[in-house]
Structure formats: structure tokens, C-alpha cells
Amino acid sequence: GVLVILGMTLITFINPMTQIFRGYDTVRKTDLSKLKAAFESYYEDKGCYPPIEMLQNCGGTDLAPYMDKIPCDPSTGEAYELFYHPVGETCSQRFVIYTTLANVFDPAGKEIPYCDNTYAVKSSDVTEAIVITGCSGRQLCSRLYGCVSGQCQLIAEDSFPVCYPSYCDDNTCNNKCSNPSYECVSQ
Template sequence: MLAQVAKKRINRGISLLETLIAISLLAILTTYFWIDVPSLRGRVYDAVRKSDLEKIKVALEDYYARVDSYPSALPSCGQPFSYSNSETTSPIPCDPVTKLPYPYQVLSTGQSYRLYTTLFNKQDYSITKVGCQGGCGSQCQYNYGVSSPGTTLEKCSYVCAPGGGKSGSCEQYHDPDRSQCPKLYLADPTCASECSKPQNRCKNASGKQHLQE
């Protein structure tokens, strides 16, 4: 009899222990899931953004083939490009989060353009692929984009600016070549702490100005 009672107690103890373990694991998995949801959602939105820019790029090239110039602006969200013969393109997508049109810059009197966005995942390989590790755009505020054939994105790089005293000054320049900067520091606002060496500094500050085309 005593042996049976002891056996029942052991069985009850094991069942309770298993239940506690299961509850603990469930709590851990639930916590992990909720913590990781924003990251997963951000990556999904990034995929949408990159796909959107490719769709708009196709529409822009189609527009150029018909009109012999790129449009001065993108249509409102969800609206197509319209042509004089009443034909239209597919609806032009907008950012999936802000619901605003993607930043579009037309250049050279309609003969070229740049189209930008900001990806949530700053480690996305696409950012490196297009050269926007240090930022792109007139204020270095974007990290991904596409452009018309033969046109490069307006990329930003950190460089050792001229002057700056003994310690030097690490700043973002849009056209380091114009300033004859000997070294570029992509996505490194400290310039690897090398600006104290005069040989690493740009010759002039003309490349700090925004590119004008």
C-alpha cells in the first residue's frame, strides 16, 4: 500500500514538473516571437520597397520610350502615368508604411532620374550593392535607390575635411573627388580617427556641396 501511494506521488510530481517545463518553454517562445515580429515585419516591408522601385523603374523607362523624357514627378499613390493618347501604365506604388510616394528626383531636363527609399534593415546587402552605406540623396537621408541608365545615385561618404585643427574633422561629402579627398570612410562617421593626419584630409571643401545636374 505504501509503495503504491509513493508511486502515485512520484507520478504526480513528474506530471507537474512536465507541465511547468512546457509552460516555461511556451512563455519563452511567445516572448521571442513578439520581440522578433517588428524585425520580421520590417524585412517584409523592405522586400516590398525594393520590388516597388523596380516596378516604378520599368514604368519610367516605358514613359521615356513614349515621351522621350522622364516625368517631372510621380503620380499620386496608386495612380498610373497617363499619356496623351489616353493610355496609362500600371498603378504606381507608394511606401508600404508611410503611404507616401517614393522620393523621386528628375535631372538634366528630364533625361535622367534618381529614385530613393530607406530600408529598415541597415545590414541589407542591397545597401552595399548600390553604394549607400554612408547614405544617399541630397541630405544623405536614404540608403537604397535606383536610377536611370548611365546615372549614379547621389552617394555620401565620410572624409577628413580640410582644416579642423590638430584633430581634424570627419564630415560627409557628396563629391569627394571634387575635393581631392585621399581616403573615403563609408558609413564611418569617425573616419577611423585618422583625420589628425594632414595627408588624409581633402584639399578643398567644394565636394561638400550638393551635386547639381
């Protein structure tokens, strides 16, 4: 009897929290979708994406007329995370906007390697490597080279290596290709 009461109490406590987390995550995803649309409209008019400071002014009207009010995270009240590539450009041509999902079981939070519980929207020409760099801080190479048949060759662009060893942005493969033991082998 005691276990049944304890079990029912636990289910009653956990289930509403799960529903609250799902609700927050639905708002987050909707917010990011609206931000993406506003960013794209801004880009069409200005030829750049909005300055990073605009998104940081969560609750503000900096994106008007593209968006009445810049949304804030529904749980924390904080601004959503914005990443521009390349970093530091004054006229950004690529963006990614991130949020952390509260529901750790949401499959959308598992789509970005190295960035657990992260959901993102992005401009159309942003690669997976850029998305991962923005949320994980990992520097992925724009070009990977490897020794193929004794020659240093491009093996991947803006993605993960397809064989090992590989060399980040080094089109000489560190002058290792004359040695067969450095041949790039699929893993």
C-alpha cells in the same frame, strides 16, 4: 523558468515583426523595380523622365499606360522619394528613386554611403555622387582637383576624392600648387 518564458515571449514578439519588416522591404524593392521599368518606357516615348509630380500622386494612374497604378510605400502609404539631376530641369534626363528599408539588417540598405537603410533604383548614367546627393543632401563635387607635382590636375569626377587636399570644381586649386605642403596625398 521565468527567464525561459520571458525569452520565448520576446522571440515570439520580435520574429513576427522581423518577418513583417522583410515583407514590406520586399514590396518596396519590387515597387522601385517596376517604377524604374515604367520610367524607362516613358523616357523611350517622350525623351524625358516623368515630371516629379507624377510619382508624388501615389495610388494615382498618372503613369498609365506604363504602370496601372503608382505604388505607395506599403507601411506608410506615402509616395516614394524621387530625385532628378540636375535639380529643376523640366525635361529630366537622370533620376533616382529611393525608399527607406525597415529591416536595418538588410545588406541592400548599406550600399549607399551616408544614406543608412536606403535602397535606390536609378537611370543608367547616374553616378554614385548623384545618388548620395539625392538621399543625404550632401553636395558632392562633379570635379575634384588636386596639386600633383606642382600642377593643379583633375583627380576625380563624380566620385570621392582620391587624395587630400582637393578642391571642389576649382581648376586653379586655389593657386596653392606652388607650395609643396598642398601636394595632394593619398589617404
